[in-house]
Amino acid sequence: MVFPTDENVIVGLDRADDAGVYRISDDLALIQTVDFFTPIVDDPYWFGQIAAANALSDVYAMGGTPKTAMNLVGFPIKSMDIGILRQIIQGGVDKLTEASTVLIGGHSIEDKELKYGLSVTGFVHPARVLTKKNLQAGDQLILTKPLGTGIINTAIKGGLASDELIDTVTRLMATLNRDAAEVMMNFPVHACTDVTGFGLLGHLAEMVAGSGLGVHIQANRVPILKEALEYAAMGLIPAGMYKNRKFREYMVDFSTSVDILIQDVLFDPQTSGGLLICVAQDSSKDLLYRLKEKGILWAEIIGEVRTEPKEKIKII
Amino acid sequence: MKKDIDARGLSCPAPVLQTKAAIDSESPVLIEVLVDNEAARQNVSRFLKSQKYQVSEKRNGSDYCISGKREGEAVMQKKAPEISKSQDAKIMVMVTTDRIGHGDDELGAKLMTAFLKTLKEIGRELWRLVFLNNGVKLTVDGAKDLVSLEELEKSGITILVCGTCLDHFKLLEKKKVGETTNMLDIVTSMQLADKVINI
Numbered sequence: 001m002v003f004p005t006d007e008n009v010i011v012g013l014d015r016a017d018d019a020g021v022y023r024i025s026d027d028l029a030l031i032q033t034v035d036f037f038t039p040i041v042d043d044p045y046w047f048g049q050i051a052a053a054n055a056l057s058d059v060y061a062m063g064g065t066p067k068t069a070m071n072l073v074g075f076p077i078k079s080m081d082i083g084i085l086r087q088i089i090q091g092g093v094d095k096l097t098e099a100s101t102v103l104i105g106g107h108s109i110e111d112k113e114l115k116y117g118l119s120v121t122g123f124v125h126p127a128r129v130l131t132k133k134n135l136q137a138g139d140q141l142i143l144t145k146p147l148g149t150g151i152i153n154t155a156i157k158g159g160l161a162s163d164e165l166i167d168t169v170t171r172l173m174a175t176l177n178r179d180a181a182e183v184m185m186n187f188p189v190h191a192c193t194d195v196t197g198f199g200l201l202g203h204l205a206e207m208v209a210g211s212g213l214g215v216h217i218q219a220n221r222v223p224i225l226k227e228a229l230e231y232a233a234m235g236l237i238p239a240g241m242y243k244n245r246k247f248r249e250y251m252v253d254f255s256t257s258v259d260i261l262i263q264d265v266l267f268d269p270q271t272s273g274g275l276l277i278c279v280a281q282d283s284s285k286d287l288l289y290r291l292k293e294k295g296i297l298w299a300e301i302i303g304e305v306r307t308e309p310k311e312k313i314k315i316i
Numbered sequence: 317m318k319k320d321i322d323a324r325g326l327s328c329p330a331p332v333l334q335t336k337a338a339i340d341s342e343s344p345v346l347i348e349v350l351v352d353n354e355a356a357r358q359n360v361s362r363f364l365k366s367q368k369y370q371v372s373e374k375r376n377g378s379d380y381c382i383s384g385k386r387e388g389e390a391v392m393q394k395k396a397p398e399i400s401k402s403q404d405a406k407i408m409v410m411v412t413t414d415r416i417g418h419g420d421d422e423l424g425a426k427l428m429t430a431f432l433k434t435l436k437e438i439g440r441e442l443w444r445l446v447f448l449n450n451g452v453k454l455t456v457d458g459a460k461d462l463v464s465l466e467e468l469e470k471s472g473i474t475i476l477v478c479g480t481c482l483d484h485f486k487l488l489e490k491k492k493v494g495e496t497t498n499m500l501d502i503v504t505s506m507q508l509a510d511k512v513i514n515i
Contacts, residue, residue: 158329158336218472220440234366235332235359242355285495292504 010129011062016206017131018058018193021124029126033058036072036117040153040271041170044084048091048116049174054196054272055118056099060181061194061275062131064124069096071106074115088116099176128185130192132203135211139190139305140284144180144291145274146298147200147265148228149173150238155231165227172225173272179294180275187287188280195273198244201266201313203276205248208311215313217266217303219258224265232261232268240269253309255316266315274298278305319344323360324352324379331356332363339367347384357382406443408509409435411451416515428454431515432464436471444474444505447494451515452481456490465493476501 003013010029011021019033035055039047052069059066071092075085096103101120152169155161161169177194184192193203200222208215231237244267254263279287284301291299319338323331331351338347347369349360357373357380364371369384415424416431432454435442445468447455454461455477469475475494482488482496506512 154329158333220443220472233362234336235362236329237355237359237362239328239353239355242358289501293500297504297507 010126011131015131015133018061019064019122021062021064021126021129023126027125029124029129031059031062031064031066031122031124032119034072034117034119036074036115037271038113038115040173041156041166043170044087045091046170046174048088048093049095050091050170050272051088051116052092052095052099052118053174053176055120056095056101057177057194057196057272057275059120059122060177061192062122062124063128063181063185063189063192064122066099066101066120066122068104069101069118069120070104071108072115072117072119073106073108074111074113075108076112076114077110080114084114092116092118095174095176099178130189132191132193132207133211134190135207135213135215135278135305136190136280137213137305137307138281139278140281140301141204141215141217141303141305142277142279142284142288142291142299143195143200143223143274143302144177144277144296144299145172145175145195145270146223146225147195147268147270147273148225149270149273150199150240150268151228151231151236151265152225153271154238155227155236158236160231160234160236161227169225175272177275180277180291180296180299183290183294183296184275184277184279184287186290187283189277189287190280191278193276195270195276197240197269198248199241199267199269200273200276201252202244202248204313205251207276207278208251208313210311211305212310214306214309214311215303216306217313217315219262219266219315221300222262222266222302223298223300224262228265228268229261232264237264238269241267244269251312253312253314255314258315263315317342317344318346318348321347321349323356324350326351326356327353328355328359332359335360335363345386349382349384350379351382352379356380405441405510406508407438407441407511407513408444408446408505409442409513409515410446410448411454411515412448413515414450414453429461429464432461432468435464436468442468442473443509444476445494446476446478446497446502446505447481448478448502449481452477452485452487452491455493456482456487457492458490459492462492469493476505478502 008023011017019031022030056066360382364384369386374381416427476497477494479496
């Protein structure tokens with residue numbers, strides 16, 4: 001399919017990225033993104049927060065600052081108490097307020113299944129747009145949130161997760177990527193994305209495709225929620241993980257020492273996951289230090305960009 | 317006793333949960349689970365293995381039949397099995413001295429040599445080594461245990477060396493192994509580690 005475009009489209013549909021970017025003037029571009037989904041946690045207020053953090057994340061991943069947002073709601077008004085919707089929207093609004101973003105509208109329809117999400121618009125300088133492209137040999141890769149939320153959400157759906165774990169994961173998913181993005185702005189970052197439905201390796205595959213370069217990941221450096229490994233061993237794995245693996249495994253070379261459970265977590269679809277930052281080698285330790293100083297304690301350098309294997313990911 | 321479960325038409329995690337419920341309540345010796353998608357096949361198969369069943373699979377058109385067989389007296393295992401040790405624990409070792417223990421210094425130094433040489437036996441759980449105070453002297457030019465430390469670093473273990481301490485002993489330029497670090501990194505490491513061993 002061919003999509004209409006014009007000379008002011010900086011990032012459009014032709015290159016799958018986190019959000020679209022459109023130049024308004026020489027020093028201002030608009031970032032636009034939309035995301036919505038069915039509930040992933042039982043608590044409506046927290047679901048609202050997570051949906052908002054997730055939608056805002058795409059703007060942060062593009063190097064921008066979110067400014068305005070609109071609600072998207074599908075609600076089974078005949079079978080569900082409207083108070084639930086109020087709590088969801090309150091959660092969304094509170095998260096937007098934390099992100100200094102204003103809610104200026106929205107639209108709701110009747111739906112058999114509850115859905116909530118937002119369309120978010122942000123600003124960025126046209127020369128400072130961060131995309132998934134532009135990897136350079138030697139760059140270091142930093143991940144700012146641990147993996148495993150997809151598997152743990154599956155265990156939560158199955159009623160197998162403890163209240164404590166539900167609380168940890170909920171807070172993690174509701175955490176804005178704003179602080180990480182603000183820290184990253186002061187460093188020579190070459191590329192960035194946020195880790196969501198395709199899992200870490202799916203998103204890395206998008207970064208490495210067409211780059212002419214390869215990525216090396218050190219499995220034991222990747223931050224992972226321990227419980228995800230336990231649940232993966234029990235087969236509490238979302239179908240999305242198997243899809244992600246099937247779709248991208250031809251690009252991934254696992255060393256034999258990488259446990260199958262860890263492989264699963266590396267392909268696990270994430271909700272409101274962390275930023276995957278590709279930074280110039282000599283700045284990586286400083287950036288990591290500043291991220292931790294800002295309270296982003298899960299952040300780790302997980303690997304690096306090399307010239308080989310071309311357009312593949314090697315996991316050791 | 318054989319238990320049959322038809323989990324066709326169900327998406328994950330429902331097939332695993334049905335299987336789990338059957339095992340929890342009846343603990344069957346034989347169990348057969350019918351599923352109709354790839355994710356459910358792999359998940360149910362994994363779950364049965366985690367519960368110590370011997371698993372075999374048969375394909376029937378677009379359906380899969382997963383059979384599990386358990387030794388009669390095998391004990392039900394309710395918890396997930398131990399995960400391989402690559403990821404589940406992070407052990408951090410803090411070395412604040414260049415010799416082990418008090419008493420004879422010569423013996424203490426020998427013990428340290430043996431300690432650093434043997435440390436790798438912890439295996440993949442060994443995550444970070446932090447050198448503080450007199451410990452930093454083990455990381456500088458001429459230190460006799462450098463080889464052991466370099467080997468550890470090569471195997472992927474992070475070695476952090478206290479910058480303030482190196483500076484205090486005027487050894488900043490002489491450090492041969494590891495990354496110079498600060499107290500924030502050390503404190504953060506302690507927080508992230510599952511176990512901190514203090515020498």
